[in-house]
Amino acid sequence: MVMAYHPPKSRDEAVATDRHDILAHAREAFDMEGGLVYLVGHSLGPATHNALDALHQAAHYDWRRGLVRSWNTADWFTLAKRTGGQLARLVGAKPAEIMIADSVSANLYKLASAAGSLAASSDLIVEEDEFPTDQYVIEALAGMSGVTFHRAAPGEGLGKLAETGGVLVHSLINYRTGALRDMAAAEKIAADCGGVIVWDLSHATGVVDVSLSKAGARLAAGCTYKYLNGGPGAPSFLYVRKDLTGKLESPLPGWMGHARPFAFEATYTPAEDITRFANGTPPILSLAALSGALEAFEALDISLVVAKAQALGDLVTRRAGELGLDIRSPLDASKRGGHVSFAHPNAHEIVRALAARNILADFRAPDTIRFGLSPLFLRFIDVWDAMDALADILETKSWDKDEYRKRAAVT
Template sequence: MTRDEARALDAADPLRHFRGKFALPEGVVYLDGNSLGPLPRETAPKLGDMVDRQWGERLIRSWNEGWIEAPQRIGGKIARLIGAQRDEVIVTDSTSVNLFKLIVAALRLDSSRTTIVTEAGNFPTDLHVAEGAVGCVPGATLKLVSRDQIAEAIDETTALLLLTHVHYKSAERFDMAAWTARAHARGALVLWDLSHSAGAVPIDLNGAAADLAVGCGYKYLNGGPGAPAYLYVAARLQKRLANPVSGWMGHAAPFAFADAYAPAPGMARWLAGTPPMLAMAALESGVDLMLEANPVAIATKSAVLFDLMRSIGDTLGLDCISPGDPMMRGSHISFRHPHAYALCQALIAEGVIGDFRDPDILRFGLTPLYLGYEDVVIAGEKLAAILAGQRHLAPTFSKRYAVT
């Protein structure tokens, strides 16, 4: 594709106007929004209001003027992006903490089911948290298996199948409905990590009869670095599951200040500490922006951007490890190359920001809200020029990554 052809596609893009809603630096092609979304222009003014008026003027009165309801309010908005009911999602803590809560809760639900099944090579925090969580429940074990062995690993001892919807390296996507049904047929629950899919690909938790889910707020939701995360519990399970992190905000009557803990009804029981309101404001700004976009247009453009980047990679002789079928992948594309780290750093020096995954993966986020077709063509041109002179690329990489 030529630059002129790409510009024509950009001019006809129904999502094109969203680009101006982000504070993207001039001369930079940003292909890492799958790791950290860029800054929405509305976020800074909203944070300014939070600091100057709500905190600065209203002081503690702001807790009664919208702060205390923020976890449920923002959770209800995220619910619209992931196919859930507004009373099934709440914003709280980090993805890691929420994983711990739900894993332990699932293990405690039925003492005859003691095993967590998950994919070897899953996102590390999922595995690390799962390892720690099983240590908190006597008799519980963690079973790591390859993707092609997951189905046979689910049996009558399985309490929970823990899956990441879109794989962080390859972008391979699980069929949520099919895998949920497979686990349910064996009597197990499923916990989905939506961190690399929410806001990028269609998700229908209720349509898939999903049980549990978590996700972060700082990737495709553009909530800022370290933005609060969210968790989902299907309505049918909310009375049966208990939060093992029994903090005061999850109490049925937090301001009664009772010594004994009594869990709040519904999703409020999954709260623990005081909501971080500055971070909440930034996340809400990003979520509001995402809700303005047509999800069908996002998915359609993501597929075209992928095909364009894939054709560039094919032309340059790169080994694409991401699925070709758009229904089987997320919204990033990954190539394997022996000098992937050096390529990533060379691209960054040229104003094209992608990222690297150990040991040899060059990964590009294809975020439709602000990424243009011409951006991808420019990235391809710079990649081609770097590869043409690849004798200068270092054959090894430093562990001190510039991009994570």
């Protein structure tokens, strides 16, 4: 671990830390409104200039002018795999082990279903504090396949895996608390019992050290619209360890996963490579934006990104502790992802009061405030000032307004 960052103890120190920040240049890749403090990069990352340019190129030239020819001339046909190749380094995988398709929800379904053929038993397991989609998908898959479903208590999923040798869907970082799991230790448990883990890397990719190959992981999926800044609704990625690809079957065979899609054969023959996990036509405009967005990571040392996220998180937990907030995230940075959560009975109103000061954070029902700390564009001074604003809002109770109690459709 590179110890390049120390959480500042004063506003002046925050300014000085930013001045010496080795990653300061990464902020230039983003097209963001001046004065906005964006603490929601873990929910929807902001646009980069390259993502917007790539989207413009794909829409205005390749689609508008190239039309159907662009499947060949702009190489749209291989875009999903090529974009997966760009992402591979960020999760410690080989380019051939990643492809981009569908949503995380759909990919978890496909992988958990396929994992059944590798696991010692067919039991499906998920913990009850996992992101809701993970629970819905796994419970539905168990119902459809007629296998035993276990909704384990928080922290007990691995124990259930060891007991059953089934398939566990497991987040590397908990979406609510930001707690980081030990992937290698979990994979060791899976290997010992003949079970399989399908990792959900949604809150991890682009902010913590994800070393899939090194940790012995076999299957994973994750978001690209959070820390990777791929854009609203950007497609998910999925990972299948290379030696397993040919052994696994997708439960959703579609023509784009066929070995010869343009032979239009009546029966399905899966592609030899990871493309077999594709099904329908890829979302080219979204893929173009994602491919442009990933360029922001190209020359970056991920260990620096991780170190900066940890220092930003330490700054938040220290100041939140001084404010007496009920911190729901690990205080030890090595056990935490890129966001810090607090619980407060008026969390919704507080998040709205911050937004009125041009500080965007997020609220998760019923009582959680999350501060997402994307190291590529956030400065220490942004976070310092956001904590000052939070302190003021709490002290003056300026959150206590009817307009802040109204809830929008998306919170």
